[in-house]
Amino acid sequence: MDSQLSGGFLKHTLFPPKIFTPNSITLSNGVIVSHNAIGVVEITPPESDKAIVISSGIHGDETAPIELVDDLVSSILDEAFQPTSRLLLIIAHPDAIHAHTRFIEENLNRLFADTNPLRNKECELANNLQEQVQVFFKKGTEEPWHFDLHSAIRASEHYMFGVVPASTQATDIRPLVSFLKASHMDAVMLSRTPSSTFSWYSAEKFGALAATFEMGRVARLYENNMEEFKPLRDALVALLCGETLPAPPTEKGFSNYKVTRTITKTSDAFNLAFSDDAANFTYFAEGEQLAEENGTVYSAIAGGEAVVFPNSKVAIGQRAALLVQPFEPNLSEPLYVNVERDPGPVAFS
Structure with missing residues (x-):
């Protein structure tokens, strides 16, 4: 050795x-x-x-x-x-x-x-x-x-x-x-x-x-x-090792989410409208306030959104939160994660 x-x-x-x-x-x-x-x-x-x-x-x-x-x-x-x-x-x-x-x-x-x-x-x-x-x-x-x-x-x-x-x-x-x-x-x-x-x-x-x-x-x-x-x-x-993957568990489900928006902190005036220790994937109904910065208010869009990685203390210019919604991909077709497009069967490249 x-x-x-x-x-x-x-x-x-x-x-x-x-x-x-x-x-x-x-x-x-x-x-x-x-x-x-x-x-x-x-x-x-x-x-x-x-x-x-x-x-x-x-x-x-x-x-x-x-x-x-x-x-x-x-x-x-x-x-x-x-x-x-x-x-x-x-x-x-x-x-x-x-x-x-x-x-x-x-x-x-x-x-x-x-x-x-x-x-x-x-x-x-x-x-x-x-x-x-x-x-x-x-x-x-x-x-x-x-x-x-x-x-x-x-x-x-x-x-x-x-x-x-x-x-x-x-x-x-x-x-x-x-x-x-x-x-x-x-x-x-x-x-x-x-x-x-x-x-x-x-x-x-x-x-x-x-x-x-x-x-x-x-x-x-x-x-x-x-x-x-x-x-x-x-x-x-x-x-x-090139072996067959284990079977997925049958006792629990698997959730799919796509990012709807990224909230970026652009000044020290940025504030989340909820506790900084909120759990990832906390859900907010349509219209509920998410954040505010210099008079700009971020609210949940139609269908509501869940928040992931919220952090008001990040450096200016960095991501302060991701907002996501659940979706069901069609896995009978190729699944691409495209820049600035909904995940789907056509790759943007």
Whole structure:
């Protein structure tokens, strides 16, 4: 076993040596494990049909995803399963993990639009991660996937859900929706406008089947009940190994949402009309006030809207809330998440 990883991927990421040297080992099953950078491990099997990025730690206090990625790396090193996909496994922001905070100076998950000026640690991390992902996807021609794993900072009407970014790529996301169902997610939310999140970067630049996963609530490292996420882990292992995905649960339903609007904070005068700790997917009937800023009032549209990720304390120019409505996609036809268009059978590219 690689001595750098003998104590665990997470331990090395949090307590790296002063001088890091990338290195690779070949396991007895022929899988190559490459420790490319602090917090970045690449897995190369003898043959592969997919190229999958699984990232965690973009926000340092969202620890269940970090523990899950650490467990996947350990299981591969122990040869508990043999992937048939090339993998890039990431624990992104050790400084924020140590501080148990979302970020140190700037929200890392808003920095994946392009190369950033080096004004802080988050900009440097985003640039390095974009380069790692670019090199990884360009190495081969396999089907690209990206799961960016997060945990919510608030309660939610749906404990686990996926957010699929909108892109200009003509990528049919039905396989991704099937995976969400197999991993016992409660809902999927389809975006409408481009963003600068990590999952959007892979979807837009490489046509990846990409989503941001919300896994429960934030907690201290090693204080998560990882049994809650066993169905997700089982589905990931099946996908990584080219096996049939587990059957979706029959005891609960699966909800589909599309984003109707994004509310952006443009001044310090912005205020939500409800408590900042309102649960994700809290519903507001038509006409109910949602927010106000310098005389502009935002109210729920016809049919009502549910609010997701409300946060009045974001920086000016950033998203203060997403508003969504339920819908039922026709899964007998391709499903595209189009920039500024309703999700539907015609890709805008």
